[in-house]
Amino acid sequence: MAQITLSAPAARPPVRLGRLLTIVLVGQFMAVLDVSVVNVAAPTIRTDLHASGAGLQLVIAGYTIAYAVLLITGARLGDRLGHRAAFQAGLAVFTAASLACGLAGGTGALIGFRFVQGAGAALLVPQVMSLIQRNFAGAARARALSVYGAVLAGGTVVGQVAGGLVVSADLFGTGWRPVFLVNVPIGVVLLAAGARTLPGDRGEQGRGLDLPGLVSLSAATLLFVVPLVLGHEENWPLWGWLMLGGGVVVFALFVAAQRRASSPLVPGRVAGAPGMRSGLVTIFLCMCTFSGFLFGLALHLQGGLGYSPLRAGLYFIPGAGGFALSSLNWRRVPARWHRPMTPAGLVVAGIGYLGLAVFASGGAGLEVAMGLAGLGLGAAFCPLLVVALTHVAVTDAADASGLLAMTNQLGQVVGVATFGTLFLSVAPPTGHALTVTCVALAGAAAVGACCALPPLRRRG
Incomplete structure (x- = not known):
């Protein structure tokens, strides 16, 4: 299939594009951070609100459920209403719900507001990739998508570190509440900046809502x-x-x-675009292994090695650093190696997972293995996004972004469910459970590398 040539966006001052990218990626960062930040605060929430086990699980999972379920809907609403309007509306809902979560007086109220917060994120997040796709072209788009990939990894890890810091600080005796309240001033600033900076568009008014x-x-x-x-x-x-x-x-x-x-809702030309189908499968497997490794290692560090939430969170910094290093610099590699980077990166990530299995007892070896896993995932994920979107027309940006975002989120949910269940099902000690889980993660990374090979064969 011939490549669809994307029309260049209207010229804008570089500073304006920089501000646009900053606004949408900070919004994306908040949405990703809120998936993981509550995990660290969960014990304090349970004590303060006298939450049952099921209630606490819904506090944590309610956001993820609403987020994953409504992502495609959020993408199409952006296509109908305009991406700036949808981003601003999603951000407003997310910010207001964060305030309500921080002030919640009981478990039931907190669960309900977490669902609303997830719905706001589901409206906000698909517009990020749509705005990047519509306003950046060529090398500028590749750079923007690289930063986007780094934000996805960074938000997850920073959520765990920030959660530990905030809960440990117990600001003014508020315990877990600042975990949510910190979103409010950031959201207000982004709303004001977005109203001035984000380009207006009328969406695709001729398309039905289905x-x-x-x-x-x-x-x-x-x-x-x-x-x-x-x-x-x-x-x-x-x-x-x-x-x-x-x-x-x-x-x-x-x-x-x-x-x-x-x-x-998902046009055949989008799902069938060259590189999209294999890209979706590979992204799904990437995020399965990523979330599975974060979940299992967090349980091992706190439950098996007895680390505090803050110390456990700090252990994830090498993984985030490795992801950021490769995702922000992969374009420096000669262009002919960009496509092979995805399967090669997944192989490196698999080696990192095996290293985690070997050095489960902690120490420098564990940190090196985490850095290697992050480095490989970053090298795989960001080129994969660019390849998947190369043949998607600008007018289909909303559908493509919703599809990719939902695949990303479902991959994380499935990763926690499958590899988390494997970890919890293996008899103690947790070091043995982590070893078994990481070997399985390495196998999944190898499958992902194989799934990333078809585009290489087509190119050849």
Whole structure:
């Protein structure tokens, strides 16, 4: 299939583009950070609000469930309403919900506000990639996507470190509440800056909303995500397996309906663009291993080695640093090596996972292995995004960004559910559990490397 030439965006002063990228990526950073920051604060929340185990799980998972379920819907709303308007609306909802979470007086209220916060993030996040796709071209777009990839990894790790810092500081005796309240001043500043800086657009007014597609895909995602998030805590009850089966059926109905829809939610030209299908599978596996390794290692550091939340969070810095180093510098490699970087990066990440298995007892070896895993994932993920979006027209940016964002988020949920369950199912000590889990992570990384090979063969 011939490459679709993307029209160059209207010329803007470089400072304006820099401000645009800063605004949208800080918004993205907050949304990613709130997935992990609550994990560290969970024990304090449980004590303060007298939350049950199930209630605490919903406080943590409610955000992820709403976020994953509504991402595609958020992308299409951005396409209909305009990406600036959708970004600002999602940011406003996220900021207001963060304030409500920080002031919540009970577990039920906090759970409800976490769902609202996740819905705001689901409206905000797809617009980030759409605004990058529409306003940057060529090397500038590749640079922007590299920073985007670094923000995804950094937000997850910084969430764990920041959560430990904030809870340990216990500012004015507020305990866990600043974990949410810190989003409020940042969100207000971003809203004001976005109103002045983000370019206005009217979206794609001629395209239908495809309500049946939105409903069926959201239902399928919900049926799939809820048992994965809550299944292990509930000892995998029958309702969880029924929901998973129902999710498969509803998703099959969604796919069949999309083929007949006049304005499908996921156009065939987007899903079938060269590099997109293999890119989606590889991104899914990348994020599965990434989230699985973060989850298992966090449990091992705190539960097995007895580290405090802050010390455990600091251990993740080499992984984040490695990811940032490779994701921000991969373009320095000659262009002919950009496509091979994805499978090669996943191989390096797999070697890092095996290193974690060897050095599970801690020390410098563990930190080196984490840095190697992060370095490989960054080298794989960012070139993969560029390849997946190369053949997508600017007018399809919203659909592509929603699809990629949902794949990214589902990969994280599935990674925690599968590799987290594997870790928790292996008999103590946790060092042995981490070893088994990391060997499985290395295997998944190898599968991802194989999935990234088709574009190489097509190019040759």
